[in-house]
Amino acid sequence: MKRLALIALMAIAVLSMAYANGDTEAAADSGPVTIEYWTTQTQSDRLATIGVLVDTFQVMNPDITVKVIAVDENQMATQMNTSASAGTLPALLEAATPNTVAFGTAGLLNEAAATDLINDIGADEFYDGVLKLNQTGSGGNYYSVPFHGWxxxxxxxxxxxxxxxxxxxxxxxxxxxxxxxxxxxxxxxxxxxxxxxxxxxxxxxxxxxxxxxxxxxxxxxxxxxxxxxxxxxxxxxxxxxxxxxxxxxxxxxxxxxxxxxxxxxxxxxxxxxxxxxxxxxxxxxxxxxxxxxxxxxxxxxxxxxxxxxxxxxxxxxxxxxGTIVSLAFPDTGNAAETAAAQKFVRYLFSPNAYITFLHMAPGGMNPVIKDIAVNPRFQQDPKGLFENYGTDKMAEIINGLDSxxxxxxxxxxxxxxxxxxxxxxxxxxxxxxxxxxxxxxxxxxxxxxxxxxxxx
Amino acid sequence: MKKTRSLEQKEAMLGWWLVLPATIIILSLILYPIITNIISSFFKVSLMDRDTFVGLENYRNIVSDPEFWRSVMITLVYVVGTTLGTTLVGLGVAIVMNKTFPLRGLVRSLILLPYVAPVFSVVYAWKFIFDPVNGIFMDVMVERLGLFEQRFNLIGNPETALWVAIVFSIWKNFPFTYLMILARLQAIDKSMYEAADVDGAGRWQQFRFITMPELYFVLGSIVLLRVIWNFNKFEDIFLLTDNLKVLSIYTYFKAFVGVVDLGQGSALVILQFALLIGFILFYVKKVLKW
Missing domain, CATH: 3.40.190.10 (Periplasmic binding protein-like II)
Incomplete structure (x- = not known):
């Protein structure tokens, strides 16, 4: 009798897990998705700005919830490795390109998602040198999407x-x-x-x-x-x-x-x-x-x-x-999460969101998209740095990203x-x-x- | 069968049922990780693929690494230094605090402060104090007193970092020792000292032949606990110093920094565990005389 009860209990547990699994798969085109976004921007004022961007995105996409998690740059590799072994990779991460490329070569990233996104934006919109840093060994593919740089x-x-x-x-x-x-x-x-x-x-x-x-x-x-x-x-x-x-x-x-x-x-x-x-x-x-x-x-x-x-x-x-900071899609094995993360990144590259993001640290965060660099709205940063240092000096610095x-x-x-x-x-x-x-x-x-x- | 079960047996059964949930939780949270750890120490652990069995290779790699032996030495110096320090300082303070003087209650509780303050905040205060350029320590030592010719980085310098870490640990942890010893001191029968006085025993003899024997087992237990705690100490040292590789920090770097090597990390933990268990067994038999 007891054994029967135990078997029944295990059967229920297994079935419910299978059901839960199927549930998330089904969410690929509909139903709410929650994604984790790891960022190396750990300062509270920057996190506040990212929070505002996330809130706006969520209003436009009520089905997607983005959880922002700040990770120290020096801890990023450690955290990624431990969460990979625990099977809890985030859907999106923002980190220095040498790190994202290292994750990519370790097989932790979804290269197709990054390549699709770059092609979607248009590869010729990016600075050449910046894209090169993200290229995989085999040409035409990218480990991650360049985002900003210093x-x-x-x-x-x-x-x-x-x-x-x-x-x-x-x-x-x-x-x-x-x-x-x-x-x-x-x-x-x-x-x-x-x-x-x-x-x-x-x-x-x-x-x-x-x-x-x-x-x-x-x-x-x-x-x-x-x-x-x-x-x-x-x-x-x-x-x-x-x-x-x-x-x-x-x-x-x-x-x-x-x-x-x-x-x-x-x-x-x-x-x-x-x-x-x-x-x-x-x-x-x-x-x-x-x-x-x-x-x-x-x-x-x-x-x-x-x-x-x-x-x-x-x-x-x-x-x-210098260093380019890139956005990468870890290979979570969950198509719905990756699609949601792609959607969020696409939004981050929309001019308004992108300029808001870059203005968190004028001078430090420079655009990797050529059009944005000459966008007058970008050159009017709230802290008046472009004015202070002069547009020419700033342009020289941004061009430095290419080399x-x-x-x-x-x-x-x-x-x-x-x-x-x-x-x-x-x-x-x-x-x-x-x-x-x-x-x-x-x-x-x-x-x-x-x-x-x-x-x- | 059932009918012959006595009340006592029933009680025992009930007892087993009551502790069962806790036992299961403890086994799964402690025994399971230990066993997995032992197993993975014989494997090259891969995060994405299957693990491959490598036998004793992880252990061989560790034992042949001079950095490992260096960190064992650093750990030994750290453990011996901090254990001696906390015990002696704790003992001294406890003896003083056992005397009666005005505001004793206030002083007794103030002494506990380093022990109860959060490590994180205290460490940063220390870092700020010892900052070579802006810290008050160098300002006083070099500019005001002129004891040193030049400013130097007391916490950063690998030669002095160990001593700073030891002093920090003593300062932070002696209140615990003091508390334990004081509690025992208060329980010593005053009439023994009176009798010793009558027999003409001096202060030192009283301490040597009454106080010390009474404190023996308290001191023995405190030393054992401190050794266990500080042998595995991580957070104080990691936060305070920049690159002081005691065993636990050496393990952290091996296992988690950059390319993860969990197999080697596991083997290191097992070695650390074996060293500690060896010491505990010896100590319990010889010093605590169980």
Whole structure:
């Protein structure tokens, strides 16, 4: 009797699961769908803006509910991997392209959905270089849809440089000379900020130096050529430069020291533009108002005027660096969710929604669609940055998106393995070992090469 | 058969039925993960495809990695340092707090503050205090007192980070030790000290021959608990320092950062578990004398 009851109970459980499964499948064309949207925009004001966009979308599409989940950039790979193994992938995610490509090569993404969407918008609407970063090994397909991007460079105190008679920090020699000149730890003054903590920022800074010395990870056939004299030279230079950093391992947060007039140069993306220009944004980085005892400084309204950006670094060749943030459709195996996510992305690319999104961080979020870049509504940002920096300077920055160089693209060919190396943070760990643990450059390079080979 | 069942047997049956749901929940939440963990430590775990059996390869990889042994050493120093520190500081404070003085009640409760404050907020306060450029610690040490010639990054520097983490843990956790010891101290019969006084025993002898034996088992249990807790400690160290790889953090990096390697992660956890269990068995037999 008992056994019969147990069997009946199990049968009911199995049937109800099967039914529930069939239910979601049937929702492909009708019925409510809830999708998760992972974004790397974790700041509350940005999430509020995204919330408004989502609300508008939901009013227009009452059957679709979009749940926005903020995920830290450094945690993205970890979160994706764990949710893939748990079978709880989101329907849509927004992340740096090296990450989305790494997910794509790991088979976590629905490439067809991304390719369809790009073709739907029109591939020639996008900047060429930007699309290339998303291409799969086999031509014509894309891992993810480019969404917005930033360019990186050295931001520096033009007034200090002028007074000291130094050249702008473009060539290797000029950069290190200036860093040494302004480094005065006894007076709490530092020369430059480059990443030395084992996280993504260190790789972003270092990539530009490696590229400017013609050092790559792979040749065009995908062979690992990391351990080269050019790479070694770039690392040695980087380690020397890092001596003029503020003490200890540093990451992008130390840009505050620049805003406090304690540093001459720092690597940063164009995201810094509004922090520099707007007092209320910068106030959060300052301490003097809250802690009068500390030798802080209050906001310097002339900082924008005195700050310049050097987007290109040169040694044996010119190199620029930036990152495109892309939208990807994880392979959830649920057609209804993917269709809903596609619909949402299509909406995000509609001019009104797109411009609203980009205006969250003018300067930092730049359009990947050519038409939007020259759209007068886009050029009238609420914070007045275009006005502040001038439309020409902004156009120059946006155009820079088209010529981003990364380890993952060699002679216009994308090398998938580079993304895996990026997401495993091997280069940042190597930089940490050299600059913080005192490991020799040769030994650290051997270590890194061995780690890279393990991944292939 | 049924009729011969006594009332006692019935009671026992009822007892089993009552604990059954809880037992099932505990088994499925604790035993099941442990078993899966042991199994996956022998596999190369793939997130999308089937797992492949690799035998002891995960273990071999770990044991041959010098970073692993380094993190074992760091963990040992951390555990020994924090356990000694919390116990000694807790003992000292408990003895002082056992004396009568004005406002003792207030002071006793204030001491508990580090223990009850949320880790997250406390860690960020520490980070701010030790910030090399803007932090108050360097400001006082370098600018005001001139004890050091240059500012340095106490938390970030890999050589000093371990010691900061140890001091942090002692500061954060000694109130627990203090609380336990104080409770025991209050239960010691005062007449023993009076008798010792009459016999002419000094302060040190009283401490050595009355207080310590009375505290022996409390101290023994506290040390054991602290070792277990700090051997597996993750959040304090991960949040406070930038790259201090104790075993749990080393495991986290191996298992979850970038390309996931759950097989190796599982093997690491098993090794960590084995080390801890080995210690506990030894300790319980030798020190707690069970």
């Amino acid at each position: 360019v990186q460079g050295i931001w520096y105190r033009a007034d200090w440089f002028e007074k000291a008679g130094l050249n702008p920090p473009k060539k290797w020699d000029d950069i290190i000379k200036a860093a040494e000149y302004f480094y005065d730890p006894g007076n709490n003054q530092y020369g430059i900020l480059v990443g030395t903590m084992a996280e993504a920022y260190a790789e972003q800074c270092f990539t530009q130096f490696a590229m400017s010395n013609g050092a790559g990870l792979f040749d065009r056939d995908g062979k690992l050529i990391f351990n080269s004299p050019e790479m070694k030279e770039a690392l040695e230079y980087y380690a020397e430069l890092a001596q003029y950093n503020p003490p200890g391992p540093q990451t992008w947060r130390a840009r505050d020291y620049y805003i406090q007039n304690k540093m001459a140069m720092f690597f940063y993306s164009t995201y810094i533009m509004d922090d520099l220009a707007l007092a209320e944004n910068a106030a959060g980085s300052l301490t003097s108002e809250n802690f009068a005892e500390l030798a802080g400084t209050s906001f310097d309204p002339d900082l924008v005027k005195n700050t310049r950006m050097a987007p290109i670094i040169t040694n044996t060749q010119d190199a620029g660096y 981003i160089e990364t380890f993952g693209i060699v002679d216009g060919k994308r090398i998938d393995a580079a993304s895996v190396i990026y997401s495993k943070q091997i280069i940042p760990q190597m930089i940490y070992k050299i600059t913080q643990e005192g490991m020799s450059v040769d030994k650290a390079m051997d270590w890194a090469e061995a780690e890279m080979r393990k991944l292939m």
